[in-house]
Amino acid sequence: MAHRPDLKFHAAFLMLVSTISFAVMNASIRDITQELEPMVVVFFRNAFGMLVLSPFLLKNGLKTFRTARLGLHGIRAGLNVIAMAFFYIGLSLTPLAQATALAFTAPLFAVMLAVLFLKERVSSTKLLAMCIGFLGALIILRPGFSFTDVGALWIIISAFIWSGTLIIIKLLARTESSMTITAYMALLLAIMSFPTALIFWQTPTIPQSIYLFIIAASGTLGQYTLTEALGRSDAQAVMPLDFMRLIWTAILGYVMFNEVPDAFVWFGATMIFASATYVAIERKNDNI
Numbered sequence: 001m002a003h004r005p006d007l008k009f010h011a012a013f014l015m016l017v018s019t020i021s022f023a024v025m026n027a028s029i030r031d032i033t034q035e036l037e038p039m040v041v042v043f044f045r046n047a048f049g050m051l052v053l054s055p056f057l058l059k060n061g062l063k064t065f066r067t068a069r070l071g072l073h074g075i076r077a078g079l080n081v082i083a084m085a086f087f088y089i090g091l092s093l094t095p096l097a098q099a100t101a102l103a104f105t106a107p108l109f110a111v112m113l114a115v116l117f118l119k120e121r122v123s124s125t126k127l128l129a130m131c132i133g134f135l136g137a138l139i140i141l142r143p144g145f146s147f148t149d150v151g152a153l154w155i156i157i158s159a160f161i162w163s164g165t166l167i168i169i170k171l172l173a174r175t176e177s178s179m180t181i182t183a184y185m186a187l188l189l190a191i192m193s194f195p196t197a198l199i200f201w202q203t204p205t206i207p208q209s210i211y212l213f214i215i216a217a218s219g220t221l222g223q224y225t226l227t228e229a230l231g232r233s234d235a236q237a238v239m240p241l242d243f244m245r246l247i248w249t250a251i252l253g254y255v256m257f258n259e260v261p262d263a264f265v266w267f268g269a270t271m272i273f274a275s276a277t278y279v280a281i282e283r284k285n286d287n288i
């Protein structure tokens with residue numbers, strides 16, 4: 001379907017807003033997890049996420065939660081909370097740009113799961129792209145793995161689990177509205193993350209609470225603008241802009257944590273991102 005130039009411009013703008021939002025969220029998580037336990041941060045990110053969504057929920061009322069697929073929402077939320085916990089733990093141990101680069105592997109894992117569970121076919125070029133992407137991840141990790149690199153493994157495991165939620169979102173989107181999917185995610189994640197948060201409980205200070213709200217708001221804004229961007233233009237027009245997320249996180253990593261990504265990170269990240277972008281465009285073209 002052809003898209004008007006003004007829609008493409010708006011889509012590009014929304015995509016850039018999304019990349020900035022996710023970069024701010026990741027940098028904030030990296031910072032706050034030096035003070036608060038990651039599981040506590042996971043809970044407040046979702047609890048405050050409900051607060052961010054509350055105006056939309058009040059406007060739409062209980063009809064937002066009408067669904068015949070509550071079980072699937074629950075499975076998605078369960079996977080999501082595990083992926084989020086692993087990502088937050090990994091982010092607390094891993095340089096910001098490296099963590100962001102490794103997280104780009106999620107769409108590659110999603111293709112693998114789609115083949116296994118949805119019986120989708122994968123072309124030889126898409127398979128080659130996946131191999132290149134995973135090779136990029138190995139380049140970032142590099143030979144000579146040590147205990148200090150365990151945070152990167154948490155990120156990769158998180159990306160794998162997160163890819164499972166992408167498959168479930170695909171199934172839910174056939175019958176559910178975006179608001180219903182988002183509302184159930186925020187509600188169920190807040191409920192599911194609370195018991196684990198209690199084990200490591202720390203009561204946030206007022207400044208920390210503001211920081212946690214920023215994480216929730218930026219994450220919600222990033223997800224919304226990403227969805228809108230993909231809806232207003234073709235994937236090939238906006239997906240390449242997602243690489244800006246790595247640029248912003250590299251800048252924030254340097255300013256906030258004095259982290260400078262090395263050549264291995266940039267080279268590996270480029271391979272991962274190019275592969276993930278190709279896969280995303282092919283899936284869009286195939287109506288996958």
